[in-house]
Amino acid sequence: MKTVTAQQTKTGASVEFRGLRREFGEVRALDGLDLTIAPGELVALLGPSGCGKTTALRVLAGLEAVDAGEVLVDGTDVVGVPANKRDMGMVFQAYSLFPNLTVRDNVAFGLRLRGVAPAARQKRAQELLELVGLSAQEKRYPHQLSGGQQQRVALARALAIEPRVLLLDEPLSALDALVRTQLRDEIRRLQLRVGITTLFVTHDQEEALSIADRVGVMRSGRLEQCDSPAELYARPATAFVAEFVGTMNRLPGTVAVGSASVDVVGERLVLAEPGKHTDGDSVTVLVRPEAVTLAAASDGRAVVTDHSFRGAVTRVTALLSDGTAVLADLPSVAAADLVPGTGVDVGFGTQPVLLAS
Structure with missing residues (x-):
């Protein structure tokens, strides 16, 4: 051609x-x-x-x-x-x-x-x-x-x-x-x-x-x-x-700070569309896997349950204490030691997040 x-x-x-x-x-x-x-x-x-x-x-x-x-x-x-x-x-x-x-x-x-x-x-x-x-x-x-x-x-x-x-x-x-x-x-x-x-x-x-x-x-x-x-x-x-374009985590959260933020697994994230809920409302927060960070910690809030190698990126699944599964897309080099059974701390970056409708 x-x-x-x-x-x-x-x-x-x-x-x-x-x-x-x-x-x-x-x-x-x-x-x-x-x-x-x-x-x-x-x-x-x-x-x-x-x-x-x-x-x-x-x-x-x-x-x-x-x-x-x-x-x-x-x-x-x-x-x-x-x-x-x-x-x-x-x-x-x-x-x-x-x-x-x-x-x-x-x-x-x-x-x-x-x-x-x-x-x-x-x-x-x-x-x-x-x-x-x-x-x-x-x-x-x-x-x-x-x-x-x-x-x-x-x-x-x-x-x-x-x-x-x-x-x-x-x-x-x-x-x-x-x-x-x-x-x-x-x-x-x-x-x-x-x-x-x-x-x-x-x-x-x-x-x-x-x-x-x-x-x-x-x-x-x-x-x-x-x-x-x-x-x-x-x-x-x-x-x-x-949710339709790409993969999304659906995580439980609580609206806070004048409905401008949301608490998710001990972290406070900024809402992309503030003011649609009132403080204390229980909501479902949308976070892309590449925005999730995992760090090995023996007393972490989650445990790795799956480790899927995809070339340059590895998708790691971690289970929170409430049974919620979190997907994280990490550089394969960084994810090499996060084998199933590893305790991890979970982070969600700084980008504003959307709530499920």
């Missing part, structure tokens, strides 16, 4: 959802969804099953109607415009390749429907196959390719028509872990190279955080937060986002 140059030209269309509502009987799949995607940006929608992420993508594609709201592409509302007139490229979880067509003819299929001359469409297909690293397979049929290769053909076919927007509906979920990681990186390189606006729907948080410029976390048809992966992880706007 060709390498990506340092400078990329953002040539894609802008996309904006305004107050989208979509109901299926008593189920509200989209509940006033607002989202703006800049030209050339890759936004991933992430959330649990039924949160509305796929419905939002299908609305943009023209495959799903809306009950209210606007879908703007380069400032023009496309609600009511047929799917085949929206100039969108789409890649599904199922590859949907034509088994009776060669790889090259699969890629050129959309161009043929648009009446592009044979020579021009064959040239374009060859360019796209080179881009996805499948030039040598152009005369093969889909059944002669691996799953990852088939998905690259589907991606090349979507890009061949030079769409204004690329839509990816969980395109990697049917692949094994290693191929999924490799193809995920290839999709990102291609997206940057072409400069196309992309909406990527996935249920895999690692996938979303690694591939997107911004990640939107959805819940019950609404957008809880849409931010860069680093911002989303480090500063979640809500407890739902905090």
Whole structure:
């Protein structure tokens, strides 16, 4: 596959959802969804099953109607415009390749429907196959390719028509872990190279955080937060986002100091959202494993029960005296001596913490 140059030209269309509502009987799949995607940006929608992420993508594609709201592409509302007139490229979880067509003819299929001359469409297909690293397979049929290769053909076919927007509906979920990681990186390189606006729907948080410029976390048809992966992880706007993205410890605590702090296992931590509870309230505090520190102490407040080596990081589980399990992600060198049965003191860093909703 060709390498990506340092400078990329953002040539894609802008996309904006305004107050989208979509109901299926008593189920509200989209509940006033607002989202703006800049030209050339890759936004991933992430959330649990039924949160509305796929419905939002299908609305943009023209495959799903809306009950209210606007879908703007380069400032023009496309609600009511047929799917085949929206100039969108789409890649599904199922590859949907034509088994009776060669790889090259699969890629050129959309161009043929648009009446592009044979020579021009064959040239374009060859360019796209080179881009996805499948030039040598152009005369093969889909059944002669691996799953990852088939998905690259589907991606090349979507890009061949030079769409204004690329839509990816969980395109990697049917692949094994290693191929999924490799193809995920290839999709990102291609997206940057072409400069196309992309909406990527996935249920895999690692996938979303690694591939997107911004990640939107959805819940019950609404957008809880849409931010860069680093911002989303480090500063979640809500407890739902905090628990859905990454791993969280849920620890018992007591609100203190005018509801601005919380006492957790003998430590006082600052609340990220003070004033929502009164002093003395029992709450559940959310702390990421990498914020937890463990220090060996024979009279410590916890005992190590599990020690899971993960390369540079080791996840250590310690059990508090009340039976609460605490996960700590520590440098493997520092965690080497914290074997099961070791008494430890537990610390939680200085970052403000959220409370479970």
